Amino acid sequence: MKYKLIAIDMDGTLLNSQNIVSKKNSEALHKAKEQGLYVILSTGRILTSALYYGQAIELGDPIIACNGAIVSSGNGDNILYDKSIEVEASKELIKLAEENHIYYHFYDRDTFYTREIKDDVVRFYDSYDDNLGDHKMNIEVLDDPVKFLDRKPSIYKFVFIDNDKEKLLDFRMKLSYINGVEISSSWENNIEVMSSGISKGYGLKYLIDTLNIDKSQVVAIGDNENDIPMFKISGLSIAMGNGESTIKENADIVTDTNDENGVAKAIEKHVLNI
Structure with a gap:
């Protein structure tokens, strides 16, 4: 074959x-x-x-x-x-998102971290989470994501979401100036960021x-x-x-x-x- x-x-x-x-x-x-x-x-x-x-x-x-x-x-x-994202790059990503009022969350292997619960995002994960069994995903709401990063967790991906396409395009351009990251998208209203080269x-x-x-x-x-x-x-x-x-x-x-x-x-x- x-x-x-x-x-x-x-x-x-x-x-x-x-x-x-x-x-x-x-x-x-x-x-x-x-x-x-x-x-x-x-x-x-x-x-x-x-x-x-x-x-x-x-x-x-x-x-x-x-x-x-x-x-x-x-x-x-x-x-x-x-390959996880470097801590300093992660902090820059968070700072930029908050300055531009863009919703974001990020992942390690089994935990979804966010500063706020966004209903449509949670509904997306809830659509399968009840059936995950041993692979159930954890959701952790962080009061201070930057402080959390001081623990040096292995963060593999950030997701930024906004339904304003022009705002999202402008934000993507700003993201391109951050060193050590790779930028992509999987949906019309999101931007996904991984470590450089990933x-x-x-x-x-x-x-x-x-x-x-x-x-x-x-x-x-x-x-x-x-x-x-x-x-x-x-x-x-x-x-x-x-x-x-x-x-x-x-x-x-x-x-x-x-x-x-x-x-x-x-x-x-x-x-x-x-």
């Missing part, structure tokens, strides 16, 4: 609008595994959430979380690679080098800007029909939407040839 590994984004890609992996998508992933392919979840989500989904659909393969800042074994027992592409390259797989043997499937670096480390890049125009412009193929089993259709047609 030409391909040896499939890297798949979660939100807007593998998951439908109800944050569920459809039966058809799950069956396609297992058909690929039966043919000897690695099936890798590659997500911007916090590690504990990615582990839950990986185990719920019984993949067992390594997981790329926090946009490539963490590469973990499928059961979460071994961290194969990780992306899903970096995490994927680390993994395929470890597994001795050439990038020509990799299939990547995604729906947004943060998936583009993953496309560059693949022999076949597939954008979702519901994806942003920028991801479609960088893809070899466009499949159906996440509510139309686009992942399953792409795998069956272009990987399994059925």
Whole structure:
């Protein structure tokens, strides 16, 4: 078989609008595994959430979380690679967000830190949190996030959210002047920041080098800007029909939407040839 590994984004890609992996998508992933392919979840989500989904659909393969800042074994027992944001850079990120009145939260491996509870964000996490079991995510509200950073926690990703697109674009430009960070986005109203050089592409390259797989043997499937670096480390890049125009412009193929089993259709047609 030409391909040896499939890297798949979660939100807007593998998951439908109800944050569920459809039966058809799950069956396609297992058909690929039966043919000897690695099936890798590659997500911007916090590690504990990615582990839950990986185990719920019984993949067992390594997981790329926090946009490539963490590469973990499928059961979460071994961290194969990780790179957190430097404390001083994190403090600058917080200062800039507060000066510009931009909502933010940040992650370590299993805890979501915020200064305020934002209802739509909490609803997003609540949509799956009740089912996480051993991988339940913690939420900690911080009175003084900067002081908290003095403990030197391992923070892997910041998320900034604002529905004013012009304000968010201006904020993104200001973020670009902070040293030691990588900037991306996974949704029209957010900006995601990791440590410098970190992306899903970096995490994927680390993994395929470890597994001795050439990038020509990799299939990547995604729906947004943060998936583009993953496309560059693949022999076949597939954008979702519901994806942003920028991801479609960088893809070899466009499949159906996440509510139309686009992942399953792409795998069956272009990987399994059925």
